[in-house]
Amino acid sequence: MWFYILKRVAQALPLLLAVVVVNFVLIQLAPGDPVTLLVGDFPAPEEYVKQVRAEYGLDRPVAERLVLYLGQLARGNLGYSFANRMSVAELIGKRIGPTLQLMFTALVIAIVIGVTLGVVAARGRGKLADWIAQIGALVGYSVPDFWLGQVLIILFAVTLALLPSQGMRSARSVATGLDAFLETLPYLILPATALSVRFIALFSRITRSAMLEVLNADFVLAARAKGLSEGRVLLAHVLRNASLPIVTVIGYNLGLLIAGSALIETVFSWPGVGRLMFDSITKRDYPVMTGILLFVSLTVVIANLLTDLAYAALDPRVRYTR
């Protein structure tokens, strides 16, 4: 197994290198100069523009910059953001927490509701409940999440004035620790809901099909024959077997979740990495942009690896080959 992990990591390295290289090529080809954005709305002095350009190494040829960057990277340095004037690693570190909080909450909501819907649908296969759950899943999979976010704002923040429409907590907040976390909860509800809908749909579909596969399997029939209550059969046998595909879906869709959170963070002014990514693209803050793309691809690679490992652990039929 360790050999397998090592092999996978070794395979991932060229991929990450490719991400950096492609990124540099794109930056080189792109029109627009980040320096123009850093010097304000008035014509900037030539010397100042030159100075800024030199300061961030933008006056050097792209190949040299690439080599320099890779050298830095090898030493664990992600570079320095020119729009934010702070180290990229520190910047991402500050913004990753809110994003994880949002993604995690959305996942929890999605698992709870999605699995429940899937169970209901599978148990009432072919009946009205199943039909409704299936249609619901398809709708959830088709509705643009950012639009849903807007509709949620209109409904719950504007019309009903029940929940805050944006941000993570009140700017006046002086809370710390657990209090701060509790304060964030009402702010979390709308964006997490909007982000979760697509995953509710995914999970309910997968739970349904996974359950249908095992509901009539021998061991379930045996369990029923042993006189176990229907609830226990569901929990102990059926759901446990359905957990495998759910783990897989989470792992392989992490990229989708990150992309989704960029849109949702924009709609709800959530101070996370997704929003930072969009800002870094529009501000041509190349070090941040490269850093986040690298971070995202690394996350996807690791998630895929963990998913494969989990898959193998959960299903003894899978062996570490490939």
Next chain:
Amino acid sequence: MANLRTGIAFSLIALCVVAAVFAPFLAPFDPFRGGADALLPPGSKSFILGSDHLGRDVLSELIFGARVSLAVGISAALSASVLGLVVGSLAGFFGGWVDGVLMRTSEFFQTLPRFVLALVIVAFFGSGIFKLIIVLAVLSWPPIARLVRAQILSLREATFVEAARLSGMGSLRIIAREILPNALAPVIVTGSLDIASAILLEASLSFFGLGDANLISWGGMLNVAQPYLRQAWWMAVFPGIAISLVVLSFNVLGDALNDALNPRLQETA
């Protein structure tokens, strides 16, 4: 009930196609021409779905918007499928280093989320509709290529391919004549689902203000509707519903094709 569902989805797609093709005849107004009647609610002054901030008819915009959504969705999915078919067949049939290179490339595209790459490229290089289609196609081929490759690997040793090879057929002819027709079913299914995701992706990019300003697209309508959410809900609600319905229809269609063409194909997102 599955048939009813497919039927409805198919009708919706047909409706959308008709709207797109005959837009100039169906639209009650010229969607590119506004006037003083801005932000009127649905039903007023013959604006069935209301008017937008420039006094343009929302219904007419929706009808013309179908053109962009369908054009982007179908062209991108079609190009991606063709690209995926070609790459997948080459990789599967030749194996070896060809396979290695092509599959590593596809892995690269799968490592970075499509939306992220599309955002970077469109933000950098601008957003004409053709550029958008190319970007979406370039970003969407890998899953199809992997699918085709897997199919080909399993078909390569099949008896009918062996027979063709023994009868002296060339590699390319074998791929084209014998293997591809057999590998096509899953591609069609994935392709129809790709239409849905391409439409969503176009809408997302336009929502970020990165759409083609010379055209009317549903995502673009959502983008301009954003500041008017409270004054003119109809500017956001109708295009959102349109996107959802069309995407839904293509998803349902994909499901139905899946059931019909390839009952063994597992649904794994």
Next chain:
Amino acid sequence: MSRFNRLVLFLVLASVLMLIAVACAPAPTPAPTAAPPTAAPKPTDAPKPTTAPVATAAPKPTDAPKPTEAPKPTVAPTAAPKPTDAPKAAEPTRGGIAVIAIDSDPETLNLGLTTGYSSGDVASKIFNGLVWLDGNYQPQPQLAESWTVSADGKVYTFKLRSGVTWHDGKPFTSADVKYSYDEILLKLHPRTRTLAPRLDSVAAPDAQTVVFTLKDAYAPFMIQQTVFDAPILPKHVYDGQGDVTKNPANVKPIGTGPFKFVEWNKGATIKLARYDNYFEKGKPYLDGIVFQIIPQGANRSTALETGEVDFVVDFYLPKTDVKRLEANAKLTAKRGQGAPAIDFMMMNTRTKALSTAEARQAVAQAIDRKRVVDQSMNGIARAARGPFGDGFKWLLTPDVDYAKMYPLDVAKAKAALDKAGVTAGTDGMRGKLRLVYDSARPQFVAAAQIIKENLKDLGFDVDLQALERSVLIQKVFLDWEYDLTLQSFVSSGDPSIGYHRLYITTPTKAQFTNQTGYTNPKVDELLAKAATAPDVKARAAAYAEAQVILAKDLPSLVLFDEEGVDFASKKLSGVWAGIDSRDRWDLVWMPK
């Protein structure tokens, strides 16, 4: 592996995810704005505004200045301000934290390096200028206690306030002023460095005196002494510390202003707390200010309505929300605040179809500027009157009025184009024009659609190019790859600071300058005269002559004057003391 083990593994994976999420959650930060115990105000020691300079003139009305009230460069501080801040109804009380919305993280908090709006918003509370500008653009004492101007308008002598300290406790002296000018402002400030060629020397004969010697008189000199154009920075922090642009104080500033920097949570908040040793005793009234970063315009409006935010300046508000917010009983609206700003369409005179004045006039005649104002600005703007808008009443001339010169008339415009040689083909079209604008600015996104419609009537096929700002700057100002472009310039208090760059001959390619290819020596001469003429009458005469020429030549068509509307929660008193509502927050207080 048994089923039980699988369940355990699943649970472990889930809890690892959970732990990561919790561990990465932002570390809770202590509230920086907790009032120091000494600050607890008793009703009796509510500060009386006795520390303000003695007033000799009644506060002037804050409506637009009449021609006679135009900025007089030679004004001496005889008309020190009456504390217009002190509300008549109640005495200011101390306490409270105000929340101000901004749109993004400022690029720096060193105002010597940028004219960025959000930087100015935050840093203007931390730093001071020599003067501040009241509602009539009249300079009033800030770090300078008083000043005199020589008769020829070339020598400005400032007497500095004594007893001023930096937030780190060090004393403020004339050396700070001289250093700020010599090493930062004249070299690096995008606007103020244009003073460098006009300036002979900055001298500090003693610790409380600074003398500026100009080569020629320069009308807006005092206008440029505010915190936004000439913030005074601490010499002891920057001098000898290497590259100014890389100094850590740029993100952890040390100023002399009413509030001191506490903490910056990137992408979320910037927190400031009262500086207890502020030189105006008893001020500021607020315990602190929190800037909340809210990227979406609509969300900033919502935050005002829900009370999450107390103040949003016009610049950050979507025009679409203004009317709704004006109707909100919890909010105070203030229209027409801020320095005049114009939105305009630059026409590339290198483009064949736009190369003649007649063709450009025809374009002007075809654009429905009233509809642009109504629909792209939601009516919160004034359709343009001339090449400098109508924000500076004293320079207007009856000879120039776009409403009369270029009323909407498509037929006439078509005839004019035919005459100018821009003829239509058999399909009625006269060719393609690229209209380039910033995709992030809603008013341009909407205006571009209207202009496309209008110019189609004229026979032009307009290709809309909504670009990102950096690409836009490249295409328009550096590569000239445009035919028409929508832009806006802010005057920064005087047309010679902010507007001249739109028309004067610009030999080099630089962003936000005249890159239309238009060059007219007569205009250059008149505008140079307008900048240096000693009195308002002479300035107005030069502007009048220049406007007549520019209104005919039309290298750029001004579409409208912005009409800023700021909003403050009714919980705040004393806002809008100065012409720039970001300034003078030491006077803001929250009635209990």
